[in-house]
Each structure stands twice: as C-alpha cells, then as structure tokens.
Amino acid sequence: MNKCFFLTGTDTNVGKTVTSCLLLQAASKLGYKTAGYKPISSGNEQSTVSLKNLDAKLLKINSNIKLNYYDINPISFMQKTSPHIASQLSEKIIDWQIMSSGLNKLKQLANWIIVEGIGGWYTPICNKQTLADWVIQQQLPVILVVGIKLGCINHAILTLEAIEKSGLLLSGWIANEIISPDQYKKYYLQILQQKISAPLLGIIPYLPNCKSYIINNFIDLNKLL
Numbered sequence: 164m165n166k167c168f169f170l171t172g173t174d175t176n177v178g179k180t181v182t183s184c185l186l187l188q189a190a191s192k193l194g195y196k197t198a199g200y201k202p203i204s205s206g207n208e209q210s211t212v213s214l215k216n217l218d219a220k221l222l223k224i225n226s227n228i229k230l231n232y233y234d235i236n237p238i239s240f241m242q243k244t245s246p247h248i249a250s251q252l253s254e255k256i257i258d259w260q261i262m263s264s265g266l267n268k269l270k271q272l273a274n275w276i277i278v279e280g281i282g283g284w285y286t287p288i289c290n291k292q293t294l295a296d297w298v299i300q301q302q303l304p305v306i307l308v309v310g311i312k313l314g315c316i317n318h319a320i321l322t323l324e325a326i327e328k329s330g331l332l333l334s335g336w337i338a339n340e341i342i343s344p345d346q347y348k349k350y351y352l353q354i355l356q357q358k359i360s361a362p363l364l365g366i367i368p369y370l371p372n373c374k375s376y377i378i379n380n381f382i383d384l385n386k387l388l
C-alpha cells in the first residue's frame with residue numbers, strides 16, 4: 164500500500180529534515196521503497212548546473228530508490244528567506260503543477276514518501292496561499308515535529324489547531340530535543356502529550372553533532388495512524 168505523509172514542524176529549524184531522514188530509515192527497515200520530497204527549498208548553493216539544497220541532498224541520501232536531485236526538489240531559490248519572498252525577488256512563480264507532478268512521479272516509484280514542508284504550517288508560497296493549501300489539495304496525512312524548547316507548547320497548540328481546521332489527519336507527532344536538555348523539558352513533554360491526541364511516534368534525544376544518516380530506533384512506525 165502507498166503511504167505518503169506531509170511532515171511539518173512547529174517552526175523552521177526544529178528538526179524536520181533530521182526527522183524526515185529518520186522516518187525514511189525506519190520505513191526502509193520495514194521493507195518499503197522510500198523517497199523524500201522537498202517540493203520547495205530556499206537558501207541554496209549554486210552548483211555548476213543548478214541550485215542545490217542541503218535538506219534535499221539529505222533526503223536523497225536517505226531515500227532507498229534511485230532519484231535525481233530534481234525529483235526530490237523541483238523548486239529551489241537561492242535567497243534564504245520565506246519562499247514567497249524568494250519567489251518575488253527572483254521573479255519565479257511557485258507553480259503548484261510542478262509540485263504536484265513531482266509528487267505524482269514519486270508515487271509511481273516509491274510506496275513510502277515523506278514530503279518535507281518549508282518553515283512551519285502556514286508558510287506563504289505567494290500573496291494569497293500558504294503551503295498548507297497545497298497539502299490540503301493533495302489530501303496528505305500530516306506528521307508534526309515539535310522542537311522541544313521554551314515556547315514549543317504555544318507553537319504546537321497553534322499548529323495543531325491549524326491542522327485540525329484544514330480537515331487533514333494528524334497521523335502522529337515526534338518530539339525532537341533540538342537543544343541541550345534543560346530541567347523543564349519533562350514538563351513540556353508531559354503537557355504536549357496531554358494536548359496532542361495523535362500518537363507520539365518517538366522522542367529524538369539531543370544529539371550534538373548529529374548526523375541524520377545514522378540509523379537508529381528513535382521512531383516507531385507501527386504507531387502511525
């Protein structure tokens with residue numbers, strides 16, 4: 164059976180890419196044909212032929228089917244800013260058709276796909292629409308990464324409400340201990356578990372100098388809705 168999830172986070176820099184890589188590794192261990200997808204990226208390096216994004220490169224390494232860079236990241240911007248701003252500055256429209264056909268291609272090749280968002284749930288992709296609008300069009304179930312740090316309870320509740328409003332299924336969430344643990348971490352986790360009814364798929368500990376391609380068992384895919 165085909166599985167395809169949209170992975171969002173409580174903010175930018177909360178561990179969406181690290182978590183996506185771990186999810187791909189866990190699915191690969193279960194025997195799925197896996198692919199990561201980053202429809203839009205920003206803040207990219209110019210390589211000899213095109214712009215290349217670090218997230219997309221990590222997703223490519225962690226996909227177990229052979230893919231080209233463009234298959235994983237069809238839309239990329241050099242500017243390290245919100246995609247709609249990068250889109251305006253570079254005079255390049257973010258085309259839903261490209262995003263959707265890229266995903267459809269992956270669905271033909273893989274049976275377990277993680278689509279990594281950009282920024283948070285309501286990241287604008289043009290003046291009127293956010294990436295969430297595309298996710299709703301695609302009807303993708305959602306996985307939420309909460310970066311465990313001060314402020315995460317508020318960010319998590321706001322994101323949960325927005326996902327609920329979209330009508331999409333929240334298939335599970337992951338707690339990522341993005342900063343070195345402090346004395347309040349356990350309270351954040353307790354409250355989040357009370358507030359989020361979707362299954363907690365795993366807790367990723369603080370891993371200084373973490374290499375997202377290291378295989379580990381932080382995530383339990385059997386709990387996914």
Ligand SMILES: Nc1ncnc2c1ncn2[C@@H]1O[C@H](COP(=O)(O)OP(=O)(O)OP(=O)(O)O)[C@@H](O)[C@H]1O
Pocket residue numbers: 172174175176177178179180181182218281282339340341342367368369370371372373
């Ligand atoms: N559990 C962790 N322990 C230590 N460092 C982490 C952990 N998770 C992520 N990081 C580090 O935090 C940084 C941000 O992580 P990551 O790139 O996965 O976030 P992101 O949400 O995908 O960011 P973006 O919004 O730019 O896509 C990276 O340098 C990553 O290696």
Ligand SMILES: [Mg+2]
Pocket residue numbers: 179180181218279
């Ligand atoms: Mg990322």
